[in-house]
Amino acid sequence: MTGERKTILDVRDLQIVLPAGGDRPYALSDFNLTVGEGEIVCLVGESGSGKSLAANAVMRLLPEPHVRVSQGAISLCGQDLLSLPEAGMRAIRGDRMAMIFQEPMTALNPQKSVGWQIDEVLKLHTRLSKAERKARTLEILRDVHIPDPASTYNAYPHQISGGQRQRVMIAMALVLKPQLIIADEPTTALDVTTQKQILKLIKDLQQAQGTGILFITHDFGVVAEIADRIAVLRFGELVEQGPASQILLNPQHPYTQKLIAAVPALTPPPAKPVSNEPVVLEAKDLRKTFAARGGFLSGKRAPVMAVKDLSFQLRRGETLGVVGESGSGKTTVSRIVTRLLESDSGEVCVDGRDLLSASRAELRALRKDIQMVFQDPMASLNPRRRVVELIAQGPIVQGVARSVAHARARELLSLVELPPAAAERYPHEFSGGQRQRIGIARALAMEPRVIVADEPVSALDVSVQAQVLKLLADLRDRLHLSLLFVTHDLRVAAQLCDKVIVMSKGEIVEAGPTARVFAHPEHPYTRSLLDSIPGRDWEPPVRNVA
C-alpha cells in the first residue's frame, strides 16, 4: 500500500480451490494484493498462473461450486465482498467495480446492438430515463473515441473492428465511473496502435476519475507502459511484488528474470542480400469492398473498402510481414491470397498460376501449395478428431493413401518437436503452444510452397511465443518455405520477417526490408506504428538468463 492513497481493493490471504484431479489443489494460495485509489497494479503471469481466477474471485464470478474461494478476505473500500449476498454483489458489479475482458468479440452479446449493451448497465444501476441513458451512452462512446458514435450505437459487435469492440467494452465498464476496474488482458487481442490508444485511454480515464485498476497481463511491454506496481504470479503463488521501476529494471526472482528475458527484442535481423530466388507468390492489384448493409430493420452502415489496389511479391525462402492496425485489411489480404474470400478484382499467382480465376478443380490442386496457420489454435482444430487425423486430413482429401498420410503425419509431429504419442490425442489435451505446433504440422502436411500465417503467435505466452517463432524460422529455412506473416505485433515482425509491408486502410503505405523500415521509417503511419510499441523506451535489463 502506498501511504497517502486510499485503499480501494484489499485482498488478503486468498486461497482458491480447484476441483479434485487437477494439476494442483489450489489455483491461488496466500495471495495478498492491494489496489489504491488512482493506482494501476499489474498482475503478471503466464497462462495457467491463476491470474484470471484472481480477477474473477474479486468479481465473485468464479464457476462455483467447482472453483471457489476457500480462505481469505476481499474488500472493496472496506466493504467485505465475500460475505455479501448475491443480490448485493449484483448491485456492486458494473456500478462500483467493472471488468474488461480479453476477447471483445466473444465478450459482447452478438445479438444485441452496441448501444443496447452499454444502455443495459445504466438500466441496471440507475433510474435515468430512456433519452438520458441514450445521451449518456453516446457521450461515453465519444469519451472512448469511437468514431461516429451515433452509427456505432446501432451497430452489432460483428460489424465493428476489434479495437472498437474493446472501446465499447471499456465504455461499458466506465459508464458509471466505478471505483475499481479489473482489466483481464484487455489489449492482448489488439494491435499496437490500438493497444497504445487503449492503454492511453484507460490511463487518462483512470486519472480523471481516480479509479483503481487491477490490470492482468502477460505482456511486459504493456506492463512497462502502464504499471505503477507489479505483482508476478506463477502457479498460483506470488513470486515477486513491488513498484514498477524496481521489478522492471532490477527483478529479483529468477522467474521474473526469465519472463523479462523472453520479451522479443526490437532489433530486426540483419538485412539479407537481395534475393534472386524465384517469386512463388505474387499479388497484383487486389481489391475488395464489403457492401453496405442494414437500413431496413437496423441502423445504416457505410460500405467498407477493405483492400485497395494491393500488390506484393514473395520470393522463395523469404518471409514477408504484413503489419497494420485492425481494419487495415491485413487479414483480408491473407484470406484473398488463400481464396477463402473472393476478391473483387486483381490476380494472385502461385508459381505463376493464377489462383483467383482457377476453377474448383484447379483450385483444389493449387490450395496444396498455399496453406494457412490460424491465430487461434483451439478454434481452428476440430476438437473431435485425433491429432494424426487432423494432420492427415488434407493429404487424404488430395488423394494420398490413408496409411501413407498417417505415417507422414507422425513424421511431421517430430518435425514440429512434439512427442510421437501426441498423434493419438485430441486437441484439448495440449497447451496453446503445442496446439499451434499441430496447426503448423497440419499446414506442412500439404507440402506447401507458401505458408500464410495469420497472427499465429498472438494467442501465446511470451516464452512459448519465442519457441514457436523459432520453430517457424527453422522450418522455413530447412524446407525452403515462403512465409506470408500477418501480425500486429511489431516485436514479432522484427524477429522473423525479412521484408515488411505496412498497411493502413487497405493500402500499402510503406514496404521494404524490415531492418530499413524499422530503423528509418519514411511514412508517418509507420512512425506512429513504431512509436506505439508498448514499453519501447524500456530496455529489459537481464539478457543472459534463458
Place this chain on the structure above:
Amino acid sequence: MSLPVPPLLTYTVRRVVQAIPIIILIMIGSFLLIKLAPGDTVDALVGDMGGADPAFIARLRAEYGLDESVMVQLWRYMLKLAQFDFGWSYVYEQPVITVLMSRIGNTMLLMASSLAMAFTFGVALGAIAARRAYSWTDNMISTLGLVFYAMPSFFLSLLLILIFSVKLGWLPVGGIRTIGAFKTGWADVADVARHLVMPTAALSLIYLAFYMRLMRTSVLEVMDLDFVRTARAKGAGGARLMFHHVMRNALLPVVTLLGLQFSTVLGGSVIVETIFSLPGIGQLAYTSVVKRDLNTLMGIIAISSIIVVIVNVVTDLVYAWLDPRIELK
C-alpha cells in the same frame, strides 16, 4: 445496392420463386409414385359397389381418363395444375379445391396450436431444466420429456381418450364441433377449443420433448459463453440474464428444428386427425389413399409442399432476425 428495394423483400421473393421448380418436381414424383401402387379410383368404386361387369368398368375408366398411359395422364394433370386447377374429386363429388379449403382450416388450427404449445412449453421447460442443471427439477423434467418422446402419438391419443373422455367424461371423443349444436360466436370458439384439447396434446407432446432437450443443451452451452460472463460482470442476473442474453442466443438451433419439423407435424396430423375424427387434411389424406382418390391426394401434397416452403422461408427470416450476423442474400 442501387435499387431502393428492401433486401428482406427481394430475399423472400427470390426464395419463393426458387421453390416453384421444387414443388413441380414433388408433384411429378408423387404422381408417378401413386401410379406405381396397384389399384385406381375405379377399383375402389367397384369394390365399394360389390363388383361390376368389365364393360362398365372399362367405360368408367374412359370417363375418368384412366385408360390413357401414365405419361399422358401426368401431362394432363400438370397442365391443369399450371392453371391452379386441382381437378375433381370423384369420391366427394366436388372440386378438390373446395374439399381442401373446407378442411385446411382445421388442420392449420391443429398444427399451429400443437407447434405453439410444443415450442412454448419445450423452450420454457428446457430453459428451466438447464438453469437448474443436474438438480431434482432437471431430472424430473428430463425424465418426463423422455417418456413423452418415447410414446407414439396414436398410443397417447388412445390413452387420453380413455382417461378424459371414457373414464372422466370431461372432453369430447372426436370431431371438431358438437354435432347438431350449431353454436355461434364465442360459444362456437369455445366448443372448437374443447374439441382440440386432446388432439393438440397428443400431437404436441412428442415435439415438446424434442424442443425441451435441444433447448436444455443449447442453454447450457450459451451459459458458458463469454458474453454471459460480461453480462454478469455488468450486474445483470436472474430473469434479465436469462431472457436477454442466454435464451435469445440459445433459441437459434431450436428455431432451425422448428422449421424442419413442420413437415413431420403435417405427417403426424394424419394419425391424430384420424383417431379423433377431425375433418382435416390429415384425415382426408388417409381416406383419399384408401379410396384411391388421386386428385384429392395430389391436391393435399401440393398444399403441404406449399406450406412447408413458406414455413422454411419464414424460419430463415426469423433466424436472420434473431441473429444479426446472418445476412440474407
